[in-house]
Amino acid sequence: xxxxxxxxxxxxTPGQRVTMSCSASGSNLESNYVYWYQQVPxxxxxLLIFRNNQRPSGVPDRFSGSKSDTSAxxxxxxxxxxxxxxYYCAAWDDSLxxxxxxxxxxxxxx
Amino acid sequence: xxxxxESGGGVVQPGTSLRLSCAASGFTFSNYGMHWVxxxxxxxxxxxxxxxxxxxxxxxADSVKGRFAISRDNSKNTLFLQMDSLRADDTAVYYxxxxxxxxxxxxxxxxxxxxxxx
Numbered sequence: 001x002x003x004x005x006x007x008x009x010x011x012x013t014p015g016q017r018v019t020m021s022c023s024a025s026g027s028n029l030e031s032n033y034v035y036w037y038q039q040v041p042x043x044x045x046x047l048l049i050f051r052n053n054q055r056p057s058g059v060p061d062r063f064s065g066s067k068s069d070t071s072a073x074x075x076x077x078x079x080x081x082x083x084x085x086x087y088y089c090a091a092w093d094d095s096l097x098x099x100x101x102x103x104x105x106x107x108x109x110x
Numbered sequence: 111x112x113x114x115x116e117s118g119g120g121v122v123q124p125g126t127s128l129r130l131s132c133a134a135s136g137f138t139f140s141n142y143g144m145h146w147v148x149x150x151x152x153x154x155x156x157x158x159x160x161x162x163x164x165x166x167x168x169x170x171a172d173s174v175k176g177r178f179a180i181s182r183d184n185s186k187n188t189l190f191l192q193m194d195s196l197r198a199d200d201t202a203v204y205y206x207x208x209x210x211x212x213x214x215x216x217x218x219x220x221x222x223x224x225x226x227x228x
Contacts, residue, residue, distance in 0.1 A: 047216045
């Protein structure tokens with residue numbers, strides 16, 4: 001059973017760097033891309049990172065993604081108040097028939 | 111501009127059916143795979159279903175397999191989600207989202223609320 005586990009919360013002061021992890025169990029991330037989505041409460045999700053570490057146009061380079069065989073990470077540098085949101089990783093399983101969102105990390109800007 | 115607009119949500123009783131629609135505009139709909147994603151009140155995102163750009167393949171979360179069916183009409187730029195045998199735990203905001211190849215779900219609708227309640 002494929003599961004993506006994220007820490008429930010992360011926080012930092014403005015200007016700080018915040019990182020969050022996405023750990024896979026039941027499937028390996030080695031051969032599959034990881035995506036990251038940002039969701040400000042009350043709004044639709046927004047794609048932040050695709051193909052492990054690529055940013056769509058319009059996403060600031062303060063956001064960066066990385067991946068190993070069993071986990072992925074999202075980093076936010078130069079934290080800003082508007083970064084306060086929920087962040088979800090996502091990936092297809094090895095059979096490419098089951099898409100999964102991580103458990104989500106709530107980022108608070110202190 | 112790219113726009114996805116969901117409709118069809120509402121309050122329904124357990125065991126009944128509902129059909130959601132997602133009207134797409136501002137992009138070549140027939141080139142994009144489409145997802146349905148839901149979010150129960152106060153909970154995280156849950157993937158529901160995906161359909162290939164040409165409708166040739168569909169995938170479902172285990173929680174909805176056999177009860178929900180995703181389909182599309184590329185001539186009308188519209189995505190559908192037929193939901194049968196609805197249960198209380200299907201209560202959620204349902205989003206449609208488009209994805210070109212494996213570039214991620216880069217456009218999302220505003221969501222439509224489905225409330226399954228007796």
